Amino acid sequence: MLKLTKKTEYALIALSHLSHAEGNNTINVREISDHNNIPFPVLSKVLQQLAQKDFVEPVKGARGGYHIKGDLSKQNLLQFLERMEGPIGLVDCITVHGCTHSDTCVIRSPLQIINDTIISVFNEMSLADVIKHHHFAPDQIPEGISGG
Amino acid sequence: MLKLTKKTEYALIALSHLSHAEGNNTINVREISDHNNIPFPVLSKVLQQLAQKDFVEPVKGARGGYHIKGDLSKQNLLQFLERMEGPIGLVDCITVHGCTHSDTCVIRSPLQIINDTIISVFNEMSLADVIKHHHFAPDQIPEGISGG
DNA sequence: TGCAATAGGACTAAATAGGTCGTAATTTTA
């Protein structure tokens, strides 16, 4: 249904929150969950996953928490989405291969093109672009944006 | 999770099948479901919905079925998807309005831009482009396609 | 030792997607 999962949404919010910490200070899950109205245990798992995938670094024990790992402007949105949600495919046959409908399935090739286009959109955007509340200047707006 | 529903997939396959009928002849659901290995009752409902939304015209009774209504090259994919699946929004706050997280939610604006870009991709493609098994010539391939 | 924090498994609940069944209505054909 062309929607990100809450997990991914929470992950972006958390990364954003962490990226605004003074000098990349450690911030704990409770603060992020309180500030953004996200259930603590859920956000907790999301951050564990972000840590497993090397987007953030955990600091255990009292006064622990998380901070951003690496340079978000060098990580692209596509890799992030694929690591959080798995491969992106509008229909199964794009990611799974093998059409269950017919040998001469007519929709696959065009959907593949649409899918590739979407992927390229994600590929051209860094994580930093997404989480840093970036406002595009008029001449920076990517082409073809309708505004709706 | 950035995937079309089966319903939409079936709808595209059905439109494709119908569009290949000689002289826009009527084709019944059974033929389409047999030919594409789609459960008959499911496809049946999909076509009823396509008829309600004016993409196809039903012909009742024996020897009845459906045929394409109007010119698919004049209908765009965006309208089709929105009519089949509802408004397209990567996260709820794009379609619903009103962020439940915080007043200063930092991810909405960039996600809005990504969303608009995706929408423009769908907007620039006609239904005919999708269902007619179109192969892009090398110089027609939309920019930025990675091929994965 | 006690508290504050992450780590992570097991479980439940809710939403969505996908599919089945039964029956009515309509139209052609014999």
Next chain:
DNA sequence: TAAAATTACGACCTATTTAGTCCTATTGCA
């Protein structure tokens, strides 16, 4: 007119995914 073929449509069931809860380690600081 009866039978067969077909769409129309609602009620229901099931599987999967998504979202969230709970409990119990484990780690490290004070």
